[in-house]
Amino acid sequence: SAGDLENAEHTAGVISELVATACGFRLQRGPEPPFKRLSVVFGEHTFLVTVSGQKIFVVKRQNRVREPVAV
Amino acid sequence: GGREGRVSGYPSPQGCLLAGGAGAAAHVIGAAGPEPDTVPRPSPPPPRRPAPPRPAMGCCYSSENEATDQEEETKRLLEPAASPPNKVLNGAEQNYLSLPSARTDEQAMLSSILAKTATNIIDVSAADSQGMEQHEYMDRARQYSTRLAMLSNNLTHWKKLPPLPSLTSQPHQVLASETVPYPDLQQVSRIAAYAFSALSQIRVDAKEELVVQFGIP
Numbered sequence: 001s002a003g004d005l006e007n008a009e010h011t012a013g014v015i016s017e018l019v020a021t022a023c024g025f026r027l028q029r030g031p032e033p034p035f036k037r038l039s040v041v042f043g044e045h046t047f048l049v050t051v052s053g054q055k056i057f058v059v060k061r062q063n064r065v066r067e068p069v070a071v
Numbered sequence: 072g073g074r075e076g077r078v079s080g081y082p083s084p085q086g087c088l089l090a091g092g093a094g095a096a097a098h099v100i101g102a103a104g105p106e107p108d109t110v111p112r113p114s115p116p117p118p119r120r121p122a123p124p125r126p127a128m129g130c131c132y133s134s135e136n137e138a139t140d141q142e143e144e145t146k147r148l149l150e151p152a153a154s155p156p157n158k159v160l161n162g163a164e165q166n167y168l169s170l171p172s173a174r175t176d177e178q179a180m181l182s183s184i185l186a187k188t189a190t191n192i193i194d195v196s197a198a199d200s201q202g203m204e205q206h207e208y209m210d211r212a213r214q215y216s217t218r219l220a221m222l223s224n225n226l227t228h229w230k231k232l233p234p235l236p237s238l239t240s241q242p243h244q245v246l247a248s249e250t251v252p253y254p255d256l257q258q259v260s261r262i263a264a265y266a267f268s269a270l271s272q273i274r275v276d277a278k279e280e281l282v283v284q285f286g287i288p
Contacts (some may be wrong), residue, residue: 019235020235023235023236023238032236033236033238035238036238036239036245037238037239037245037246037248039250039251041251041256046250046251048246048250050238050239050242050245050246051235051236051237051238051239051242052237052238052239052240052241052242053237054235054237055242056235057242057243057246059246059247061250063250064250064253066253
């Protein structure tokens with residue numbers, strides 16, 4: 001990995017457990033997990049997580065700046 | 072040098088079978104000849120019969136006497152080598168008493184090297200293996216397999232994680248696509264807050280007495 005997530009082993013462990021738990025959810029009794037991507041939203045940034053093959057992909061993105069509301 | 076100079080610590084069989092006992096015990100352990108520091112020598116050098124001069128290169132022996140010495144030398148060393156080192160120490164006196172004749176420099180060095188190696192070597196093939204009977208063997212195998220089973224129970228926890236269902240075949244596209252719209256996030260947060268407050272308001276509403284009297288006429 002690279003960037004802010006480089007060598008982030010603790011984060012990796014937490015996100016792995018998150019994904020493993022979430023993949024066990026079956027909201028409508030279907031055969032597959034009911035989601036394609038998992039978003040962990042923080043104040044300034046968001047972790048986007050998905051699974052492809054046997055690998056977990058994690059991306060950290062900055063939250064889009066919300067336009068200030070014109071008063 | 073001659074024999075006299077090098078082998079002064081060796082008592083001859085004629086003179087000192089008893090007096091040189093302590094010294095000879097040290098010899099058998101392996102401090103023979105070329106290690107004067109470790110051998111406790113008897114203070115007066117024991118009287119020896121005068122020996123005929125030997126050749127300097129000691130391996131070629133001309134007399135029959137020396138051949139038999141060499142055979143006895145190797146024969147005696149084999150028995151202590153096969154047994155554990157403490158047996159060599161305990162039986163040192165008996166070994167000494169079986170010394171029939173004196174040795175030369177080279178033979179002494181050879182015997183010292185052999186004895187040292189014998190005490191230092193741990194012979195795995197000759198290890199005492201008579202302690203394990205069939206039932207002991209089966210018990211140990213059972214112990215090992217139960218311990219392995221305990222450890223593998225912890226390992227199966229790891230085995231549960233890998234079989235992850237594949238959510239997509241295009242991870243980069245999925246991760247790069249639009250993030251969750253902020254209004255949706257706000258709505259979810261609001262709903263979660265409602266749920267939390269509703270849960271916190273769960274309480275017991277006592278309407279009647281819990282304990283009542285039976286109306287027994």
